[in-house]
Amino acid sequence: MEILGRITGWPRSLRSRMLAALFAAFFAFGLFPPGVAIAQPAPTPSASSPPAPSYEDPLDYAVAESNSGVPTHRGRFKSPFAHPRFGGPAEVRVGIVLSNVRNYDIQKGSFEADFFLSLTSDRPMPPMDLVFPNGKVDLSEKVADKPTFKLFRFIGTFSSPLDLHAYPFDTQELRIEVEDDDNGIDQVRLVPDQEHTNLDVGFHVPGWETGYLRARVLSHYFPDRFKHDDLYYGRYVFGLGLRRFGTSAVFTVYVPAIVIVLISLMGLWLPRKELEVRANSTTPMLAAAVLFHFALMQGLPATAYLTRADKLMISVYGILLLHMGLTWLWFVFDERRGEAIYKWGKWIGAPVTLLGLLAGIVL
The missing domain is CATH 1.20.58.390 (Neurotransmitter-gated ion-channel transmembrane domain)
Known part of the structure; x- marks a missing residue:
């Protein structure tokens, strides 16, 4: 740039504009050889933007106690699986659209279900490992996977407890339970998305009529497996009420x-x-x-x-x-x-x- 100024005597602003026009012409006509790229300055983060959540393993920075040997964290939860650096829980709205229920066995309380599960969050969600405590998934399809929106399709076999007190005028609740096996309530707070909890068009279970739909979130906690095992896990429970024809x-x-x-x-x-x-x-x-x-x-x-x-x-x-x-x-x-x-x-x-x-x- 300085050599060009000494040769031409042009001012600095004119030299910059001329070089920019020259580079633009080279790019337009493909004159740069393959693999050559122009370095661009990294964007500076805004002072008002929130810090990105940390996805590191909380066990890596938990501190072991001298008297117990169990790593712990400082804060609300002392469990080594808590994640105080995550920056507060992500509110994840859970919705289900149930497409089909097949092979409902009243003796075993088991049934096959085909449904779509949506997860919508107000902030980027941590990596999640969805498990079904009351069933087994035979087919899992990821339709959408974005930081704040995920959509899955599942086909699996599930089981629900029976209540036959009122038989033959009984109503049975078919449940689908979903739990994040990796993150406790300090990282993920599940919320039922009632607006997007529905049945597919033409839904029908032979021999039964639909009584109700409901969705709720329970706190699943384990009996103490080790010292300071105080972290709860959210469990989403979808319920479909089926009653017999009177x-x-x-x-x-x-x-x-x-x-x-x-x-x-x-x-x-x-x-x-x-x-x-x-x-x-x-x-x-x-x-x-x-x-x-x-x-x-x-x-x-x-x-x-x-x-x-x-x-x-x-x-x-x-x-x-x-x-x-x-x-x-x-x-x-x-x-x-x-x-x-x-x-x-x-x-x-x-x-x-x-x-x-x-x-x-x-x-």
């Missing part, structure tokens, strides 16, 4: 039980001379009730409590035993009291039957 429940459970009771009840109006017909209207119905109850429970897992169907069948058993007892009274007492037994059985047994059946339906 009409199907009535006709598959209640109608057969009521028919069994009514057939047995009609035998109470038969006199002593029709004893054989009367006995055949009660005893076989008890066997039919046992077989019906057994077939009903075959499609359900074993439970430590009584379902509504169990309570109904218990009332049916009690009613049928009452009818059999009223018939067998004729063999216990003298024939002279047969007419009184017949009247008592007809006018007292019938109301007790109806009350017992009503109690079994309501309870």
Whole structure:
């Protein structure tokens, strides 16, 4: 530049403009040889921009205690897996669009789910390792992966606890649980994105109707695995409520039980001379009730409590035993009291039957 000034006598500003025009012409016509690049000055960070979060391993700068040997950090969490240098947790909004549910097994509580999972943050997210505590993923597809937005598609098998207290009018919740296995709540704070928690168009589960959708975040903590193990982990829980069709429940459970009771009840109006017909209207119905109850429970897992169907069948058993007892009274007492037994059985047994059946339906 100085040599050019001595030769031409041009001022410094003119020399700079001439050199810039010359370089521009060289670039335009491809006169620079391949691989030659012009160094550009690095941009200076703005004083107002926030510092970039640190992604270093927190175990590398944790300090081991002399009395325990466990590395710890200073701050809110002493766990060696805490990351005080990250600069505060990133608020990550979690949304799910459930596309399909297949092969729901009521005995095991397992089902296959196909869904999209979105993660949206107000700041760059740390590297995340998503795990599903209640299931296993068979297919994982990363649709978008940006510092503040990630979109995944998952297909997997999941399991949920069953609640059969109200069976056959029960509602089962199918859960999909998501947890970040790498970052605690000091780096990632999961928030349900209710606006983007939906079902796909045309979603349907055969034999069930959709009851509700809900999403919530729980704090998962481990029992102390070592000293100062005080870091919590956020767990996102998506729940789909499925309930049985009421009409199907009535006709598959209640109608057969009521028919069994009514057939047995009609035998109470038969006199002593029709004893054989009367006995055949009660005893076989008890066997039919046992077989019906057994077939009903075959499609359900074993439970430590009584379902509504169990309570109904218990009332049916009690009613049928009452009818059999009223018939067998004729063999216990003298024939002279047969007419009184017949009247008592007809006018007292019938109301007790109806009350017992009503109690079994309501309870």
